[in-house]
Amino acid sequence: MATKDTPLRRDRRTQQRLARGEAAALGEVYDRYASLVHGLAYRVLGDERAADTVTREVFVHVWEHPDRYDPNQGPLRTWIAALTHRLAVRELRDTGTAALERGGPGTAADLEQRVRRASVAARADYIVQSMPAPLRLALERAYFQRRDYRRTAADLGITEEEARRRLRLGLQLLATAQDAADPGAPPGQGGAA
Amino acid sequence: MSDMSAAETPARDIPPLVLEHRVLRSLLGAWALAACSPEEAAAVDAHLGECAACAEEAPRLRAAVELLQRPDSLDLKPSLRTRVLADCLQRRPPRIPVPEWAAPYDAETARLDALLQDIGDAEWHAPVRLRWFAAGETASRRTTVAGAVAHLLVVDGLVAVALGLPDPLGEIPAAAPGPASRTEAYWRASHLPPTRAVRAPWRAQSHDLVRTASFTGGSAGGLPVSYGDWALPLHDALLDRAFECWVHAEDIAEAVSYPYDPPAPGHLHRMIDLAARLLPEVLAARRRSAPAGPPPGGRRHLVAAGAPGRSLKLEIEGAGGGEWLIPLDSPAAVGSAEHEVAHVVLDGVEFCRLAAGRVRPEEAAAGQTGDRAAIRDVLCAAAGLSRL
Numbered sequence: 001m002a003t004k005d006t007p008l009r010r011d012r013r014t015q016q017r018l019a020r021g022e023a024a025a026l027g028e029v030y031d032r033y034a035s036l037v038h039g040l041a042y043r044v045l046g047d048e049r050a051a052d053t054v055t056r057e058v059f060v061h062v063w064e065h066p067d068r069y070d071p072n073q074g075p076l077r078t079w080i081a082a083l084t085h086r087l088a089v090r091e092l093r094d095t096g097t098a099a100l101e102r103g104g105p106g107t108a109a110d111l112e113q114r115v116r117r118a119s120v121a122a123r124a125d126y127i128v129q130s131m132p133a134p135l136r137l138a139l140e141r142a143y144f145q146r147r148d149y150r151r152t153a154a155d156l157g158i159t160e161e162e163a164r165r166r167l168r169l170g171l172q173l174l175a176t177a178q179d180a181a182d183p184g185a186p187p188g189q190g191g192a193a
Numbered sequence: 194m195s196d197m198s199a200a201e202t203p204a205r206d207i208p209p210l211v212l213e214h215r216v217l218r219s220l221l222g223a224w225a226l227a228a229c230s231p232e233e234a235a236a237v238d239a240h241l242g243e244c245a246a247c248a249e250e251a252p253r254l255r256a257a258v259e260l261l262q263r264p265d266s267l268d269l270k271p272s273l274r275t276r277v278l279a280d281c282l283q284r285r286p287p288r289i290p291v292p293e294w295a296a297p298y299d300a301e302t303a304r305l306d307a308l309l310q311d312i313g314d315a316e317w318h319a320p321v322r323l324r325w326f327a328a329g330e331t332a333s334r335r336t337t338v339a340g341a342v343a344h345l346l347v348v349d350g351l352v353a354v355a356l357g358l359p360d361p362l363g364e365i366p367a368a369a370p371g372p373a374s375r376t377e378a379y380w381r382a383s384h385l386p387p388t389r390a391v392r393a394p395w396r397a398q399s400h401d402l403v404r405t406a407s408f409t410g411g412s413a414g415g416l417p418v419s420y421g422d423w424a425l426p427l428h429d430a431l432l433d434r435a436f437e438c439w440v441h442a443e444d445i446a447e448a449v450s451y452p453y454d455p456p457a458p459g460h461l462h463r464m465i466d467l468a469a470r471l472l473p474e475v476l477a478a479r480r481r482s483a484p485a486g487p488p489p490g491g492r493r494h495l496v497a498a499g500a501p502g503r504s505l506k507l508e509i510e511g512a513g514g515g516e517w518l519i520p521l522d523s524p525a526a527v528g529s530a531e532h533e534v535a536h537v538v539l540d541g542v543e544f545c546r547l548a549a550g551r552v553r554p555e556e557a558a559a560g561q562t563g564d565r566a567a568i569r570d571v572l573c574a575a576a577g578l579s580r581l
Contacts, residue, residue, distance in 0.1 A: 021288030124260035168222030
């Protein structure tokens with residue numbers, strides 16, 4: 001039964017169950033993270049079948065190598081997101097390179113540019129999904145629902161000052177998506193695959 | 194100030210708003226999102242020419258706005274789960290597999306959960322009519338999407354209790370231990386109708402059931418699960434719960450206008466097989482409660498336990514189909530091709546709708562040859578498998 005565990009305890013136990021070879025644990029991990037994995041892969045690759053393939057690769061990796069996850073480095077969710085990012089970017093680069101070798105349009109520099117843009121977009125998605133809910137809600141009001149910050153404050157029942165703070169902080173977090181030096185760098189913890 | 198006139202006024206004509214640095218800095222996010230007043234935007238613009246720190250931050254935040262994208266509402270196909278898990282388990286065979294008899298429950302709960310994930314807050318309150326067939330009539334009970342999930346939660350709870358897991362009904366007293374009483378008790382216990390909050394405990398319990406069933410291995414498949422007035426061995430109980438999960442998932446999908454597919458053929462076959470195996474008991478119960486007069490199902494022949502008896506051939510077409518010989522005279526008798534007195538042909542999904550009380554026995558699209566009374570009796574018994 002899901003008791004009142006800390007997230008870290010739950011991640012540790014999940015890892016142990018995977019390591020023990022418990023198929024039910026694999027199902028639970030899939031149910032918990034498949035939409036995150038598939039969404040990130042789709043954001044990088046822009047193709048549903050390619051996203052399906054990466055989703056399969058991610059869960060095969062998690063199932064075959066649960067020991068590669070180090071709970072001391074961060075949550076399981078971050079590790080899985082990083083792994084997804086890495087495998088999706090690799091897939092995009094591989095298919096792009098293969099297309100270039102077949103004489104497809106564009107240059108290697110164009111491809112790197114595409115890889116970088118896709119990578120930043122996926123990292124941004126992950127940041128939005130992982131940021132504290134109050135920040136995400138404020139951004140959603142202001143951006144998708146086109147509310148100004150006063151309406152946002154009224155909608156969320158917070159002060160105008162707090163609304164301004166949340167919008168700025170949310171964007172500051174989001175801006176870090178552009179920072180990684182290596183376009184293939186995962187959103188969080190490194191050393192995934 | 195009128196918003197309309199401000200919006201129409203070119204920015205340079207707006208009288209400068211005097212704001213302190215602290216406030217201007219706090220406005221950068223709203224400014225980047227174009228979510229402040231024109232006066233404030235103009236004040237920030239002016240400030241950026243004077244303040245290096247803000248001038249550095251502002252374009253970063255503007256660029257960050259470009260990264261905000263609506264999440265793709267790409268539905269994850271349920272078939273992907275099956276394929277991915279099968280691929281994983283083939284690469285590294287599990288030491289503790291999910292028993293085959295628990296696989297339909299695992300798959301159906303995952304399918305319903307994927308549907309629930311996609312529906313909005315308001316849709317959880319969409320009306321759902323739960324239907325079943327009792328005493329020759331279609332009975333029904335009104336609830337909502339969340340109420341239907343609560344129903345699944347507390348009836349799945351019967352399996353949880355049998356496995357030593359906590360009862361989701363908790364301290365709530367139920368008039369009787371069966372599915373209907375438990376559901377009514379749960380619905381009544383709260384003054385407020387159930388909300389989407391019911392999804393998490395339902396899902397946690399379904400995961401716990403699959404996990405615990407895996408640990409019992411093959412050995413505990415026969416463990417009895419009490420439904421109050423009757424019991425099923427664990428492997429059949431989980432199959433029954435998989436069937437109910439699909440049936441109510443269809444109710445929910447219909448209520449929120451989502452498409453919903455039947456289970457995978459292999460799982461559908463197991464569900465039909467369970468219904469076919471339960472039919473002789475239901476036929477016997479119908480006989481016991483039948484009023485005096487000619488017995489339903491034609492003239493009954495006494496059959497020794499384990500001996501072949503008059504049988505009806507149930508032929509199920511389509512994916513997951515097959516053939517079953519239903520002994521008509523006694524649950525203890527063995528179905529026999531030599532003693533076949535009637536033959537019914539039905540589509541698999543149609544048969545399940547009949548067994549779920551969604552189709553009335555006389556309306557079921559069935560091909561029929563042979564003993565009419567026996568056929569009517571078996572179709573009514575199939576409808577009688579349904580309940581709240």
